[in-house]
Amino acid sequence: MPLPAPKKVVLAYSGGLDTSIILKWLQTEYGAEVVTFTADLGQGEELAPAREKALKLGIKEENIFIDDLREEFVRDYVFPMFRANALYEGQYLLGTSIARPLIAKRQIEIARMVGADAVCHGATGKGNDQVRFELGYYALEPDIRVIAPWREWAFKSREHLLDFAEKHQIPISKDKRGEAPFSVDANLLHSSSEGKVLEDPAVEAPEFVHQRTLSPEDAPDTPTVITIGFERGDAVSVNGEAMSPATLLTALNQYGHDNGIGRLDLVENRFVGMKSRGVYETPGGTILLAAHRGIESITLDRGAMHLKDELAVKYAHLLYNGFWFSPEREMLQAAIDHSQTKVSGTVRVKLYKGNATVIGRESPNSLYDQELVTFEDGAVAYDQKDAAGFIKLNALRLRVLGKRDQRGEG
Numbered sequence: 001m002p003l004p005a006p007k008k009v010v011l012a013y014s015g016g017l018d019t020s021i022i023l024k025w026l027q028t029e030y031g032a033e034v035v036t037f038t039a040d041l042g043q044g045e046e047l048a049p050a051r052e053k054a055l056k057l058g059i060k061e062e063n064i065f066i067d068d069l070r071e072e073f074v075r076d077y078v079f080p081m082f083r084a085n086a087l088y089e090g091q092y093l094l095g096t097s098i099a100r101p102l103i104a105k106r107q108i109e110i111a112r113m114v115g116a117d118a119v120c121h122g123a124t125g126k127g128n129d130q131v132r133f134e135l136g137y138y139a140l141e142p143d144i145r146v147i148a149p150w151r152e153w154a155f156k157s158r159e160h161l162l163d164f165a166e167k168h169q170i171p172i173s174k175d176k177r178g179e180a181p182f183s184v185d186a187n188l189l190h191s192s193s194e195g196k197v198l199e200d201p202a203v204e205a206p207e208f209v210h211q212r213t214l215s216p217e218d219a220p221d222t223p224t225v226i227t228i229g230f231e232r233g234d235a236v237s238v239n240g241e242a243m244s245p246a247t248l249l250t251a252l253n254q255y256g257h258d259n260g261i262g263r264l265d266l267v268e269n270r271f272v273g274m275k276s277r278g279v280y281e282t283p284g285g286t287i288l289l290a291a292h293r294g295i296e297s298i299t300l301d302r303g304a305m306h307l308k309d310e311l312a313v314k315y316a317h318l319l320y321n322g323f324w325f326s327p328e329r330e331m332l333q334a335a336i337d338h339s340q341t342k343v344s345g346t347v348r349v350k351l352y353k354g355n356a357t358v359i360g361r362e363s364p365n366s367l368y369d370q371e372l373v374t375f376e377d378g379a380v381a382y383d384q385k386d387a388a389g390f391i392k393l394n395a396l397r398l399r400v401l402g403k404r405d406q407r408g409e410g
Contacts, residue, residue, distance in 0.1 A: 005030040006118035006145050010111045012103055012133070013038050015050025017172060019122045021161055022149045023057050024168045026120060029153070035063040037110050039103050042070045042188025042246065057170070065110055069102060070188055074245035077102050077324075078189055082288055083233040084336045085296075085309070086316040091266055093282045093289065094319050095190025100129060101324035104136025111144065118145035125151045128271050132322035139325035182209060188249055190262075190282040201267050201277045212253065212281035216260035216354030223352040224259055225359070228252075228291040230347070233340030235288055249284045256283020259351040271321045287349060287356045294347040294358035298366040304339050311335060 009026050013019045013036035026034050036059055038050045047066050054064050077098050088094055107119050119137055123129035130148055137144050155161050165172050185192045191211040198205055207215060229237035236242060238251050256262045262283035270276050296305060311332055318329045345363025349356050372382050 003145070006032050006116075006147065008033045008035065008114060008116040009118040009120050009147060010035045010037055010107050010114070010116045011120045012107055012122060013050060013054065014122070015047070015053050017165065017170070018161075020053060020057065020170050021165055022120065022122050023054070023059070024170060025149055025153060025164070026147070027058065028168075030147075032118070033063070034059060035065065035110065035114050035116060037065045037067070037103075037107055039106060040066065040068045040070060041073050041099055041102070042250070043186040045186075053171070063114070067106060069106065070246040071244060073099065073102055073188060074249050078249065078285075079234045079245055080333055080337070081315075081319065082285070082292055083340050084312050084315045084332070085289060085293060086312050086319060087289075088316045088320045089266075089268055091264055092268060092280060092320075093190065093264075093285045094316065095187065095280065095282055095285065096129070096185050096192050097132060097320050097322075098189065098324075099187045100132035100322065101136045104133050105140060108137060108140045108144065111141070118147055120147040120149065123148070123150065126272065126274070128320070128322070131271055132324075135322040136325055184211065186211065188246060188253070189285050190280055193279045194276060198277055198279055205265055205279045209279050210263065210281060213257050213263055213283050214260045216263075219258065219260035219353045223350050224255060225348060225350050226255060226287075228288070228347050228349060229345075230292070230295045231344045233292070233296075233337070233343040235291065249288070252284030252287045254284075255351055256287055256356075259356075260354045261351060261356050262286035263354065287351065290356040290358055291347040291349050292343075294349070294361045295345050295363060296343055298361050298368045299343045299345065299363050300339060301367065308336060308339050 009030070009032045011019065011023055011026065011034055013023065015038060023034055023036065026032050036050070036054045038047055040047055051064055051066055055061070081094060081098050086094055088097070110116070111119055121130065121133040123133055125148070130151075134146050134148070137146055155164065162172060164170075182193045182196045182198050193205075193209050193211070198209065227237075227239050228235050229240070229242075234245070235248055235252075238248060243251060262281050262285065264280040264282070265277075266280060267275055267277045300308070315329065315332050315336070318324070318326060318332070323329055342363075342365040344365060345361065347358055348360035350359045351357075369381075
């Protein structure tokens with residue numbers, strides 16, 4: 001039995017062609033009242049046109065939500081992720097993945113405010129984002145109706161979509177009539193480019209694909225050195241100037257841009273089963289990760305650090321797959337946050353032609369003891385002769401195995 005048509009739908013709305021088509025499709029297909037939600041996550045685009053386009057498409061002023069979420073995004077999502085040093089498949093800094101739970105959360109909040117019985121996103125049926133959005137919706141509002149147009153409508157091609165747009169007088173940019181060269185997702189942490197000119201993984205990405213960074217070859221010939229201050233695992237200052245989370249990441253993005261830092265060309269394994277090639281740029285995040293690992297190197301105990309590195313792999317998979325609101329992610333976050341209680345101090349980072357290199361680190365909570373590691377005489381806490389027994393105990397099982405194997409050779 002088909003579900004009844006939704007009465008009011010909150011749409012994640014960018015103001016672009018696809019979500020404008022979705023907006024009109026919701027009105028014509030379901031006769032639903034549409035509420036648009038546009039999140040400012042620092043994508044670098046003017047958001048006023050989204051309001052103007054929504055109004056032209058018949059959305060009431062009181063049903064248009066444009067929210068500046070930049071500080072919340074960095075403080076409550078990006079920074080907790082960076083405390084974990086999370087990297088998907090050892091490389092990807094999860095810039096798209098980390099934005100989806102915040103968008104989903106705000107959509108559900110708006111749905112409650114306006115009494116909507118459904119939410120809608122514009123993710124396609126081939127990607128990860130459909131999973132991330134919908135897991136977020138259901139975690140926060142278990143009985144919410146979710147509309148995913150790309151899995152539901154009858155349009156068979158891009159041309160059919162454009163014909164629908166023209167029929168309903170939805171503005172189409174001239175370059176949209178042909179094939180777009182690639183698709184872009186962006187926020188304050190990163191930009192992600194996929195599709196079209198990037199679909200062949202054997203071909204180098206054209207320079208025009210890059211949105212956030214100079215080419216390392218074109219970066220200055222003189223290194224830039226900056227100092228990043230940390231408190232309890234979070235960056236709080238650059239060059240001694242205290243900054244809010246979003247302001248700090250913006251500053252690091254500029255340093256990264258100017259020095260060609262943060263480019264990644266990756267073929268990754270999507271959660272839905274296929275491999276995809278993406279070009280990512282995470283300039284400030286790349287600097288931040290290097291600096292955070294630098295301050296951890298002198299403030300975390302070996303056992304805690306190595307366990308944390310193991311947890312980071314699981315954390316990254318949960319985040320990539322859309323399980324931000326899961327109990328297991330929250331459990332991991334609690335353990336990771338506990339590890340950060342002494343991760344405070346400053347790190348000096350040298351930025352040069354695509355590289356972010358830690359060149360100094362200091363902390364009042366440092367575990368680094370120069371007396372212990374010095375090659376000079378005078379260390380009283382470590383007797384080098386003790387190492388002999390330590391080695392023999394650790395070698396015992398290897399010696400037993402070796403003797404057995406020698407006997408077996410005969």
